[in-house]
Amino acid sequence: MTTAPKRPGFPVRLDADAGTPSATKKIAGRAHPERASGLMDSKKPVKAVVTSGVGLDSKAVRARMVHKLAAQGISDAQVLAAMGHVERHRFVDTALVNQAYEDTSLPIGLGQTISKPNVVARMLELLLQGRPARLGRVLEIGTGCGYQAALLGQVATEVYSIERLRGLHDKARENLRTLRLANVHLLFGDGMAGYARGAPYAAIIAAAGGDAIPPAWVEQLAVGGRLVAPMQMAGGAQALVVIDKGPQGVTQTVLEAVHFVPLKSGTS
Ligand code: SAH
Numbered sequence: 056m057t058t059a060p061k062r063p064g065f066p067v068r069l070d071a072d073a074g075t076p077s078a079t080k081k082i083a084g085r086a087h088p089e090r091a092s093g094l095m096d097s098k099k100p101v102k103a104v105v106t107s108g109v110g111l112d113s114k115a116v117r118a119r120m121v122h123k124l125a126a127q128g129i130s131d132a133q134v135l136a137a138m139g140h141v142e143r144h145r146f147v148d149t150a151l152v153n154q155a156y157e158d159t160s161l162p163i164g165l166g167q168t169i170s171k172p173n174v175v176a177r178m179l180e181l182l183l184q185g186r187p188a189r190l191g192r193v194l195e196i197g198t199g200c201g202y203q204a205a206l207l208g209q210v211a212t213e214v215y216s217i218e219r220l221r222g223l224h225d226k227a228r229e230n231l232r233t234l235r236l237a238n239v240h241l242l243f244g245d246g247m248a249g250y251a252r253g254a255p256y257a258a259i260i261a262a263a264g265g266d267a268i269p270p271a272w273v274e275q276l277a278v279g280g281r282l283v284a285p286m287q288m289a290g291g292a293q294a295l296v297v298i299d300k301g302p303q304g305v306t307q308t309v310l311e312a313v314h315f316v317p318l319k320s321g322t323s
Contacts, residue, residue, distance in 0.1 A: 120158075247269045249275040264287055268284060293313050
């Protein structure tokens with residue numbers, strides 16, 4: 056049995072003796088060395104700090120990310136608070152920690168990716184639009200590294216998140232363990248069938264796109280509930296789709312183009 060290497064804190068702190076030439080180069084090229092003052096742990100001598108040039112503690116870097124999201128048009132206070140609270144760098148591999156707060160998608164292993172913050176925030180905002188202060192029970196298809204599940208845990212009372220790849224399900228479990236989110240439940244299985252035992256859901260969100268929305272998802276959506284998912288259109292391009300379930304039936308709205316990993320059936 057192997058144990059996962061302990062993930063470093065943010066920012067990555069390198070011992071100068073073990074430091075690599077590239078790490079040294081980055082430090083030398085840091086854009087704002089003055090930001091270092093007052094942000095470092097004064098008790099520990101820090102020999103070298105690798106940053107992406109945006110600041111030295113993750114809270115400040117997240118605040119900048121939230122600021123950018125707001126400038127890009129995200130306005131829901133709950134979404135912005137959740138994005139400012141959940142530490143995205145804890146969900147990516149050590150080598151990518153310094154890119155964690157850039158508006159970019161990142162690989163999470165097994166050919167899958169964590170969406171860029173702007174897309175995650177946009178989808179959460181769509182889920183919360185016109186809803187009560189806090190969402191009720193939510194189903195997420197595609198746990199991946201668990202980042203979005205953690206965010207959902209901030210804005211919903213209960214979260215069920217399904218992942219079809221065992222390796223990622225385990226990774227998400229590990230990532231979420233220390234956060235102790237009692238309202239987030241991780242499930243291993245094929246999310247195409249939804250998760251009937253938790254239904255009906257106030258909201259359903261998918262992080263993988265197929266060429267149709269599986270009927271089980273719409274069935275498991277509560278009346279008054281909303282589903283947000285990527286879907287492949289006739290021309291082959293993917294778009295974000297919103298499905299609202301009302302007493303009279305469902306309405307589907309097709310929004311902007313997106314690029315999500317494919318929705319696949321079965322488990323692996
Ligand atoms: N929300 C995730 C994004 C992960 S990428 C995060 O924050 O990291 C999308 C994930 O959907 C991948 O991990 C992929 O394995 C998973 N997926 C694809 N089809 C699925 C299915 N039928 N059931 C469950 N998960 C699925």
